[in-house]
Amino acid sequence: MIVRSVLKKSWPKGVPDTLKYRLGEKPLHEYLMKNALERPGQTAYVFYGNNITWSQLNNNTRCFAQFLYNLGVSKGDRIALFMQNCPQYLIGHYAIQMLGAIVVPLNPMYKESELEYFINEAEIKAVIAGQELYHLVENIKVKTPSLQYIITTNYADFLPDIPTLPLPNELKTTIERINSDFDLLEAIHANEPISKVDNFDIWEDVGLMVFTSGTTGRPKAAMLTLGNALFKTAATAQGYQIEQADKTLASAPLCHIAGMVMGVNIPVYSGSTCILLTRFDTEVAIKAIEDYKVNKIYTIATMNAAILNYPGIEKRNLTSLELNFATSFGMKIDQVLATAWNKLTDGCILLEASYGLSETHTCDTFMPIDNIKFGTCGIATYDTEIRIVDFETGKDLLPGEQGEIVVKNPGVFKGYLNRPDATEETLRDGWVFTGDIGLLDEDGFLYFNGRLKEMIKSSGFSVFPEDVETLMSNHEAISQVAIIGVPDERRGETVKAYIVLKDEYKDKVNENEIIEWSKEKMAAYKYPRYVEFLERLPATSSGKILRRILKGNH
Template sequence: MKIQNYITISTITLFGGMKMVEKTRPYWPAQLPAELAYLQGEKPLFAYLEQHGKTKPSATAYIFYGAEITWGALLNYVNRFSNYLAGKGVKKGSCVALYLQNCPQYIIAHFAIQKLGGIVVPLNPMFKENELAYYLEEAPIEGIIAGSEGYPQVKKAIEKTRTLAFNVTTNFEDFLPQKSEWKFPEELILPKQTFTDTDDFYEILQTELPYEKNEDVNIWNDVGLMVFTSGTTGRPKGALLTYGNALFKTAATVQANGMSDQEILMASAPLCHIAGMVMGLNTPVYTGRPCVLFTRFDPLGTVEAIEKYAVSFWYSIAPMNWAILQLPGISERNLSSLKTNLATSFGVQITKELAENWRAVTKGCALYEASYGLSETHTCDTFMPKDKIKFGSCGIPIFETTIRIIDHETGKEQPAGKQGEIVVKSPGVFKGYLNRPDATAATLKDGWVHTGDIGYLDEDGYLFFLGRVKEMIKSSGYSIFPEDVEALLNLHPAIRQSAVIGVPDPVKGEVVKAFVVLHELQKDTLTAADLIQWAKETMAAYKYPRYIEIIYQLPATPSGKVLRKLLKEE
C-alpha cells in the first residue's frame, strides 16, 4: 500500500474532550488505540502529582540511591517550596532557573514553580560562568536554584550581569540515605555547603508551610517551560513551551509505547534535557509509577538497579547499552525484568545486531529507537511500533502529529523516499522564541515547525533522519549528511564511535573529515590510512572521508549528543 507524501492521523477535535481519530497509516499498530486518552484528563502535570499525593500518599514515587520518596512526601515538599517561591514574588509568567544535576530537588523545584504558574528554565549544570551569564542576559530569570557545587559559577555570572531576586542552593546529601549499598558519584559525597547570599533548599522544606492553592493556568496557552536551543541557526534561544505541550507529549509517549500500570521506571539521562525531562520527570508524574533516579549513568549501577528494583522500562542512549554489554560477566546478571528499552542513537547506532545482543543479555527486552524530536516540539514526534521495528529509522508519527518532507529551497513537498527538510505540526509545537520574532517567523510557519533537519519518509510512513541543514557538507555539488557517513563508518568492526564534519577544500569546496573512536583491542592495529582506504572502498566517491583522525573520546553533551561544532572549532 502506497502512502501520500506526508503521513498523519486526522482528527475532528484537537485539544478538547475526546479525539475522534481516523486511522490513515498502514503501519499503525493494530493493538494500539487510534485516539489519545489522558489518564486524568487535560490538566497540568503538577495536578497529576497532586492527585497521586492525595490518593496514594504512601506509594513510592522516586528512589534516589536507595532513599525512597513517597508521593505524599513529594507533594508536601512541592507545596512547601511553592510557598517559599510565592513569598519571593514568583507568580504566573515568572521565570525561575534550575541549575541542578538529577536529584529529587530538581523534581520538587520544577513542579513548585509550575504550581504557581511560573516558567521553568532548565540550565545545564555543566555550564560555566560565561555561558550562565549569556542566559541571564537573554531571559528575565528572577531566581535560580543551584547545586552547591555549581553555585560559585552562578555567583560569577551574576556579578557579570545582574542581581537576582533570590538564590537557593542545595546539597545532594540532604536526600541521600545515611547508609546505602550504592557507590555514590564523587559529587554526591561533597561536604554540605551553605552560602551567606543564598537560602538553603532543605531548610526551606523544614520551615515553610505548605502552599495549598493552585494557580489557574490555561494549559494550551500559558507557558510553563523555556528550553534554550540553537534552533536551526545562531546562539541558543529560549523556546517557549506550554503546560499542554508537556502533557500531550508525555501522554502520547506513554500510550504509544504501551506502558502498563505496573511499570518500574529508571532515569539517568539529564532532566535538564528535553528527552530526559519527558522520561525521567514527566512520565513518572503522569503515570504515578515509581522511578529509580540517578544523577548520571553508571554501567554497573544501572545493572544493579535493574536487578534490585525489577526495573521494567528504561530510556537510554545507545552508548549506555553498549557499555553495559562490555561489562565482565554481564550474561550472568539477571536483567529479565526489563521489558522495554527506548534508546537514542548518538555516536553509536541502534542496529539489529546491538538489539539482538541486548535481547539475549536481558532475556527478551526490546531495544529500539525512542523517537525523533526537538526542543521546539517538546520532542517525541515519532515512536517505533514494537511489532514492526525498522532499524535505522525513527519510527512513525505519534498521535495527532503530521510530518512532511519539503524541499528546503522551494518548500515543495517531496514524495515518499525523497529527502528534504522535516516539518512537523502537532499539539506539542512551541509558541515561539523569547524576544526573537524573526527567528520565530523563520521556524514557525502556520503552525508548522521547520526543523532544519533533513530526512525522508518511506512508503510505510517511517521517518529516516539524515542530518541537519546547517551541518550538511557540500562537496563538488553533492550534499553529504554527517549522520549518513557516520552510520557507514560505524559498520567497520574496529570503529566504536564516529563524528563527521566538513573541512574546506580549494577544488571541491568541502570534503569530509571523520573523527573515530576505536574499540580497545583495535587501537594498535589500524591506522587512519587503513580506515580511509576501507571507506573509499565502501562509500560513494564524493562521500568517503579524505581525512580521518583517531581520537580517544568524542566531545558530547550530558545526554550523549556529539558536539560537532567543537570538532570544527578545533
C-alpha cells in the first residue's frame, strides 16, 4: 500500500488534498433542485441548440417523478433507462432516484435476448425507452414477469425548432408516436412537480444498479448507493477542478459508468453547462467545441485521433479547450498523442482520466495535471487506498511488483443483487478485489497491466465471454462455444468464437453464417468478428473450458 506521504508528494499543486462536498453530503438530485433555486435561468444542458435551464430540468424531473409515484413506483423498485443520450435520460435518472427507486442503465444496443436476461436478473418494474427501441421491450414482455410498465419517449420532443448542430441520422427521422403504455413528455405535462422528496441514508440506500461481470460469469447487477455516486462525482470534479463556469461536452454513452459520471453527475454536482450529444460524431463534436467554447472534455483516445485526422482540422478553432481527460480504449494516450492534441488546440492538456470499475463507481485514480506520467492511470483519488497483492497468497507487494489491484474507498458498492457468493468473492472487508493486474510505482502511480478475469474490452464496451456463449448456444448448429478476446487495432479487443458443431451440421454451416446470425442477435460491440471451428474445446477434467489455452494461440 502506498502511504499518504507519497501521494502528497505527487498531488497536483493548487488542488485541495481534502475532499469537500460543494453542498454537503446529499444525493445528487438535491444538487439538481438546489441549482434550480440558486441559478434557475442558467443553461444546464444544450441539446443540439435547445438550451435547457436548471429550472426547466428540475421542473420536468419533478413532474416525471410525480408521474412515477402515481404509477406506484417506490423505494427499492428497479426502473430501467433504455435509450440514447438525450435530456430524457437525465430526467428519468433523477426522477427515479427522487423516489428512492433504483436506476438500471441498459445499453440501447441490446437485442431481445439480452434485454430479457437483464430485466429478469434485476426484476425490473418499468422500462423507459426510446421509441425506436419499444418493439424490443414489447416483444419480450411475456417473458419478463416483473415488468409492469413501458414508458416511451421521442428524442425530437427535446430538439429545438432550428438545430444549431448537425443532427445524427437517428434524430433526423421523425418517428410517428407509437401506442405504448405511456409517453414521457405527456406524463410530464399531465403532472405537477412532486411536492416532497424523501430523505435518504445516502451511504446505505441503493440508487443505481449497473451490470458487470465481477470476476466470472454472466453479468451481475452491482448495487451502488447514492453516496457512492456523490463521492466519486465530487472527487472527480474537485480533482480536475470542474466548476460552475466550465463548459463540458458529453458524447460517451450515459448508460456506461464513465459516461454517467461525466455527463449525468458532474454537470449537476458542479452546476456547469454541458453540451449533450446522442453519440460521438467527429464533425458535430468539433462544431460543438467551436460554437459553445467547450473548455473541459472527456473522450476516448480514438475520438481524439478522429479529430486530429479530420479533413481540414487545421482550419478549425479548438482553442477554447483547456483540459481533456481521456480513456485508452482502442489506442493508448501517450506523449505523441498528447503533443499533437496540445498543438492542435493551442495548449489543451490531454491525460489519462482514471482507473476504475463498476463496483467502485469508477474513477479510483486521477492524473495530477502538473505531474502527468504517461502509461499510468494516475494516483489514488480522495479517501482511496490501493494495494497490490500476490495472486495466490493475498500478501501485499512492494512498489514495482506486479499483482492484483485491490481498492477501498467510499465509492465501493454494496454487493451484487441476489449473488452472495459472487459478492463474497469480490468484496472482502470493504476491499474490492478487482481481478485486474497492475503495480504501483514509488510515487504512487498505478499501472494497469491487464485482467485476471476474462472480460473483453471492445471499443470501450465490456463483453462478458459467458454471456456471449449463452446467447450463441441458442444457435441450432452449435454444440459447444468458447469466447475470447483477440487484439484489434481499432477496437482494442474484438470477440472470437471457438465452436464445436453438432454432428449433423458439420460441413453445412460456415463461419460467415455464424457471424451474420450473431450480428442479428447481439449488440454490435459484442458479436464475434472471428469464428473458428474445432473438433473439441480444451477443458479441465470437470468440464470447465480453458480459455487461456485458446488465448495462447494469439
